[in-house]
Amino acid sequence: MELVSQTAHTVGARRGVTSFPPAITQNPYQRLLYSHLADLGFPLETAERLDVGWLVGARRDVAALHFHWPQAYYRHQGRCAFVATWIKLALFAARLLAARLLRYRVLWTVHQVYPHERGGRGTDRTAAVLLSYAAHALLVHDDCTAERVGAELPWAARKVALVPHGSYAGVYPAGRSRSEVRRELGLTDTAIVFLAFGHVRGYKDLDVLLDGFAAAGSAEIALVVAGLPLDGPSAQLVSERARSDPRIKPLLGFIPDEDVAELFCAADAAVVSRGDGGTSGALILALSLGTPAVVADVPGYLDLIRHGAAGWSFAAGDPQALGHVLDAAVADAYEFAAK
Structure with a gap:
């Protein structure tokens, strides 16, 4: 609630939240999260892409950019992957800077500091550093992850907020015997x-x-x-x-x-x-x-x-x-x- 109140105070009439990557309806975690945020007056706004053009155009409605798994925004698969990944990483940094200049609130739910399937030659580390500096708050679901943020990204420790993972009780129908x-x-x-x-x-x-x-x-x-x-x-x-x-x-x-x-x-x-x-x-x-x-x-x-x-x-x-x-x-x- 405190983070929600801070966002409302900072951005005024803008109250939308956009998930990166886009929320998947089959994922009950995201479905429940954004449903409850909507109940609090912070509706989910979709984005087909993350670029400066979208950031400029969405300012009227969107207050917060909420990152979950950021690797899709800097990794490149296929030919010339190494060079292309670093180019995408530079663009990711520029877009985060633009978001801050345009007065978006940047939030990162740190499910893990680095992706499960690690990329190559420091790209995941660089992306985590960039996002940790750009984020106004890093949300974690447990003390273990908070400690990892403190160990890997010590400058961001003061921005960590522990938000316990919600229960799935009552979400799924009982089914057969x-x-x-x-x-x-x-x-x-x-x-x-x-x-x-x-x-x-x-x-x-x-x-x-x-x-x-x-x-x-x-x-x-x-x-x-x-x-x-x-x-x-x-x-x-x-x-x-x-x-x-x-x-x-x-x-x-x-x-x-x-x-x-x-x-x-x-x-x-x-x-x-x-x-x-x-x-x-x-x-x-x-x-x-x-x-x-x-x-x-x-x-x-x-x-x-x-x-x-x-x-x-x-x-x-x-x-x-x-x-x-x-x-x-x-x-x-x-x-x-x-x-």
């Missing part, structure tokens, strides 16, 4: 089912997940990997392991809203295997839906599971440790069922 979903997946009612939900990408440490699952000694367990593949090697790894182990059930594709809650209902626990820390929407989703989680032992995740009250933790990056923790979760599940 646990038994019906399990039958469709080829799972028995007595199996202990772990769910890895979210985009299938390299930074999710899916190799640790799959190796840890293979290392678990419990007999009747299963692993559902559900989410849209965003890189080929990760999807291929999941598919190959599923072909060799029928206990692994891949659902590699976009998961519609009506299928989300029922997948978590069918699972006994979620698994978040990534060990890089930061904000995990998949973990917050699991806990919002009442599903305990197995997580890597990084500070932000340990805080969310309340240091064991809502799940289990394993040594990040260690498949054997994950296997042991999966076995512990299975034992706990059987104990709860017997009570």
Whole structure:
């Protein structure tokens, strides 16, 4: 509320907020965020591009430029990528300067200081430095990310505002029964089912997940990997392991809203295997839906599971440790069922 009030005071009649990159309606995080801002009188205004022409023309309606994942505005894919990326980075810097001169409020929600898939030769670092200087505020969802901002961008630490990630409770419809979903997946009612939900990408440490699952000694367990593949090697790894182990059930594709809650209902626990820390929407989703989680032992995740009250933790990056923790979760599940 304080940031909203500051923006209103600074820009007067202008009250629109524009998301960069543009908000995706399928993303409940952005959908809920901008819906609540609109309720407070700060409507979402769309932008097809970020350039000086748009900045000049949008001044009448738009008060704040809200960055989430800025790499699309400076990275170039394809031929001459190195040179083209630095040219785009220079243009990005010029546009940020223009935004400040035109009295926009610049906000950066730091989901992570640097992109998960790092670029080359200092471009991500340079972009983070530029945006941290241009931003009036850097918003973070957890103390772990705030500490990383302080370590990597110390001059921006005074501009950091901690805004806890919202809950997804009530966002997704309940869906079908646990038994019906399990039958469709080829799972028995007595199996202990772990769910890895979210985009299938390299930074999710899916190799640790799959190796840890293979290392678990419990007999009747299963692993559902559900989410849209965003890189080929990760999807291929999941598919190959599923072909060799029928206990692994891949659902590699976009998961519609009506299928989300029922997948978590069918699972006994979620698994978040990534060990890089930061904000995990998949973990917050699991806990919002009442599903305990197995997580890597990084500070932000340990805080969310309340240091064991809502799940289990394993040594990040260690498949054997994950296997042991999966076995512990299975034992706990059987104990709860017997009570």
